[in-house]
Amino acid sequence: MTTVTYKRVVLKLSGEALAGTQGYGIDPIVVDLIAKEIKEVKSYGLDIAIVVGGGNIWRGLAGSAKGMDRATADYMGMLATVMNALALQDALEHCGVDSRVQSAINMQQVAEPYIRRRAIRHMEKGRVVIFAAGTGNPYFSTDTAAALRAAEIEADVILMAKKNADGVYDSDPRYNPEAKKFKELDHIEILMRGLGVMDSTATSLCMDNKIPILVFSIDEPGNILKAALGKDIGTIVGGEKSDS
Template structure:
C-alpha cells in the first residue's frame, strides 16, 4: 500500500487509551489492538514514532494537587509512561513489528537512552520508535514531548489519538448537544480560545515549527491508519486550508 501525504508521523497515545474501558492500568487486549493498527501503518511504508502518556497509571498534576511535590509527582508520571511504552513494545513485537523504546530518563536495563540520530536511524530501518519518560523534565506534559520529538525527528504531522472524542469542539459535546465540531483550526485559534487540543507549550512549539496536528478518535478500529494516510478525519490544526 502506498503512503499518502505524510512520510514520517508521531502518534500521540494517551495513557487512558491503553486502559480501555476499565479506565486504569493496562488492558493487554486494547494494547494488542493498537499494535495491530500500528502494524497496518508500517505496511504503508511510513516512518512511525509513538509518544505515550501515563495517565492510566499516574498523573503528576493530580498528585501535586493533593500536596505532593510537583517535581516528584511528575517524575512518577514519567515512570508510568515507561511502563506503557514497554507494554506497547511487547505487543508490537508479538505481531511482528520491530520496535525500540527510547527513554528520556536513563534506565539502560529496559530502554535505550533518547538519542535523536539513533531514533531517526531506527525509523529508516523500518522500526517503530516509542518515546518514553516525557522530556525527562518535570513541568512538561507528554503533549509537549510529542511536539518536541516531532520537531527533532522532522516529522510531517502529529496524530493525536483521543479516547471518547472524534475531534475538537467549541464546547464539551458530552454536556452540550449543540457543540460545534471544527474541521480545521489555526494554531492561534487553539491558543486564544483555550480549546485544549494540547497544552499551550505544545501548541506553541507546533506553531513555531509548522507541524500540523490531527485530532481524531481512537475508539473506532482503523482510524489510526486513516489519519496516517492523510485522509479526511477528525480536526486538523495548522494544516493547509482547502
C-alpha cells in the same frame, strides 16, 4: 492505489487509550489491537514514532493537587509512561513489528537513552520508535514531549489520538448537544480560544515549527491507519486550509 500523505508521523497516545473500558492500568487486549493497527500503518512504508502518556497509571498534576511535591509527582508520571511504552513494545514485537523504546530518563536495563540521530536511524531501518518518560523534565506534559520529538525528528504531522473525542469542538459535546466540531483550525486559534487540544507549550512549539496536528478518535477501529494516510477524519490543526 492508496496515496500516502505523510512520510514520517508521530502518534501521540494517551495512557487512558491503553486502559480500555477498565479506565485504569493496561488492558493487554486493547494494546494488542493498537499494535495491529500500527503494523498496518507500517505496511504503507511510513516512519512511525510514538509518544505515550501515563494517565492510566499516574497523573503528576493529580498528585500535586493533593499536596505532593510537583516535581516528584511528575517524575512518577514519567515512570508510568515507561511502563506503557514497554507494554506497547511487547505487543508490537508479538505482531512482528521491530521496535525500540527510548527513554528521556536513563534506565539502560529496560530502554535505550533518547538520542535523536539513533531514533531517526531506527526509523530509517523500518523500526517503530516509542519515546517514553516525556521530555525527562518535570512541569512538561507528554503533549509537549510529542511536539518536541516531532520537531527533532522532522515529522510531517502529529497524530493526536483522543479517547471519547472525535475531533476539536467549540465546547464539550458531552454537556452541550449544540457543540460545533471544527474541521480545520490554526494553531493560534487553539491558543486564543483555549480549546485544550494540547497544552499551550506544546501548541506553541508546533506553531513555531509549522507542525500540523490531526486530532481524531482512537475509539473507532481503523482510525489510526486513516489518520496516518491523511484521510478526512477528525480535526486538522495548522494544515493547509481548503478553499471551502
